[in-house]
Amino acid sequence: MSATILLVEDDRPIAENVILALARENIDCQHVTLVADGLARLRSGGFDLAILDVGLPDGNGFDLCRLVRGFSDIPIIFLTARSDEIDRVVGLEIGADDYVLKPFSPRELAARVKTILRRSPASLATSSASPSPSSIQTAFVVDEERAVVLFKSRPLDLSRTEYLILKTMAARPERVFSRAELMDAAGLAAASLERSVDTHIKSLRAKLTALATDSDPIRTHRGLGYSLARGDT
Structure with missing residues (x-):
């Protein structure tokens, strides 16, 4: 499966593991650490899916998702350490396609990405x-x-x-x-x-x-x- 993913994640060890897991599935993963950079990259287009960390240095993934939904219906997966049900519900209600709790298996995340891409319109x-x-x-x-x-x-x-x-x-x-x-x-x-x-x-x-x-x-x-x-x- 050939696809290009944008990962917005400020934890570099996590990002490196995700990038490696996706590369094994022939999925190119581009990585940024800030909301501002993620928004700029997604506005420019060319991505098949976005993976957003919820807690970021200059904002949070929920706000980024809301902004992205103003101009794109790209599939979005949240990564977060927040386990409260209300956070999961909010994430889905604002337009996310999936919600992955930390710690997680990079291979499982790659499998979820592949499933969503196969089901894209x-x-x-x-x-x-x-x-x-x-x-x-x-x-x-x-x-x-x-x-x-x-x-x-x-x-x-x-x-x-x-x-x-x-x-x-x-x-x-x-x-x-x-x-x-x-x-x-x-x-x-x-x-x-x-x-x-x-x-x-x-x-x-x-x-x-x-x-x-x-x-x-x-x-x-x-x-x-x-x-x-x-x-x-």
Whole structure:
């Protein structure tokens, strides 16, 4: 797999181990230590994924993620020593794709990176045999070439993970998807918390309601998972 990653991490031993693990997977990893440098590099483009440390000398990864989400939907993984659930939830809500707690295995991180890259919209678009845009038997239209979902003819502003979750459910309306299945569809590593799916579903519901206050097409099946209602719900 050939890809270019930006790592924003001020702990050089950690950075060196991550760079080495990614190099073994034929993934080029460029490294900076400051929020300002990371933002400048990401604005210039050319990266397939970003790995952000939360605690940095001139700021934090959460703020950097918020800034990046203003101009890019590049996949983002957080590295952090913060284990509190609220920190993980905040990280996912602001647009991260995964959250890795320190200390961690560089090889496991490399595996998570590979999984996310395989599930990127660009990769899915080139490997999909289904027509695009494709009209599903719901109030949704999925344009796979542009990685855009229309809800009641209006485009949704989705993160990469939200797009992949919604696309998966829209392809099979009324089918109940487990959290594990949605994690796999969105490229979230198996070691990620299933709570992350709930967070992304909550965000999706808010975005759908913002476009149509009388609609709630996502169904919760307690103990099972989620489904998308058929029709204009």
